[in-house]
Amino acid sequence: MDSFEERISRAVRLIGNAGRITAFTGAGISTESGISDFRSTGGIWARYRIVTYQEFIASHEARVEYWHMKHELFSELKDARPNRAHYALAELERMGRLTCLVTQNIDGLHQDAGSSRVIEIHGTNRKAVCLGCGNLWPIEEIQMRVKEEGFEPRCEKCRGFIKPATVSFGQPMPEQEMARAHDCAVRCDLFIMIGSSLQVEPAASLPREAHRSGAGLIYANRTETPTDSLAAVVFREGAGDVMESLLERIRQ
Numbered sequence: 001m002d003s004f005e006e007r008i009s010r011a012v013r014l015i016g017n018a019g020r021i022t023a024f025t026g027a028g029i030s031t032e033s034g035i036s037d038f039r040s041t042g043g044i045w046a047r048y049r050i051v052t053y054q055e056f057i058a059s060h061e062a063r064v065e066y067w068h069m070k071h072e073l074f075s076e077l078k079d080a081r082p083n084r085a086h087y088a089l090a091e092l093e094r095m096g097r098l099t100c101l102v103t104q105n106i107d108g109l110h111q112d113a114g115s116s117r118v119i120e121i122h123g124t125n126r127k128a129v130c131l132g133c134g135n136l137w138p139i140e141e142i143q144m145r146v147k148e149e150g151f152e153p154r155c156e157k158c159r160g161f162i163k164p165a166t167v168s169f170g171q172p173m174p175e176q177e178m179a180r181a182h183d184c185a186v187r188c189d190l191f192i193m194i195g196s197s198l199q200v201e202p203a204a205s206l207p208r209e210a211h212r213s214g215a216g217l218i219y220a221n222r223t224e225t226p227t228d229s230l231a232a233v234v235f236r237e238g239a240g241d242v243m244e245s246l247l248e249r250i251r252q
């Protein structure tokens with residue numbers, strides 16, 4: 001692998017030559033903000049099992065278990081702040097250099113950093129939704145109700161189950177967001193992937209689709225991915241270091 005500086009130079013040239021740039025982020029971009037990937041060991045994920053969407057719909061016990069997990073997660077995440085990589089992407093957008101920002105993350109840190117056009121393909125933990133009528137609430141409001149009224153919040157209007165507005169295991173991906181993400185992948189000429197191990201479909205196919213449509217790929221991820229060989233530049237360094245170095249050079 002070439003030196004960090006050489007790879008930064010190559011990536012900066014690709015960014016300079018690109019008309020439409022799509023960034024795609026996964027859990028790895030938020031680890032420097034203290035948010036652990038659910039795949040990593042320890043912490044909250046070791047104490048709770050995964051409740052699927054089907055279980056959530058079907059069983060009172062599963063809903064209570066799920067809300068207990070989400071409640072504990074909420075207190076763990078509510079102080080998380082964006083890091084250098086989030087801010088760099090927001091800055092690229094302000095400079096008019098970023099066309100699309102697609103994320104697998106549900107933490108809302110891109111918006112906190114100032115990114116305005118974020119496509120959240122796994123939904124968001126910042127809102128809660130009624131599965132009956134689609135009504136939305138700020139998550140703080142429902143977390144407060146959970147604490148005071150019990151761990152199975154219901155919609156006042158339709159008595160439907162309320163769930164954080166994230167895509168659970170077993171739940172279909174949001175069609176509109178997936179269509180927009182696909183569009184961003186096939187219409188860009190540079191696709192920058194940050195912090196995803198590209199293990200989960202359909203997200204994993206986005207860089208493949210971008211590559212097939214002629215886009216260059218830049219990958220920044222701590223571990224190997226199944227499509228590293230397609231990428232023009234691969235970084236194993238931390239997302240903050242990579243994005244900060246890129247931004248510094250682009251500003252010059």
Ligand SMILES: [Zn+2]
Nearest residue numbers: 130133155158
């Ligand atoms: Zn409702």
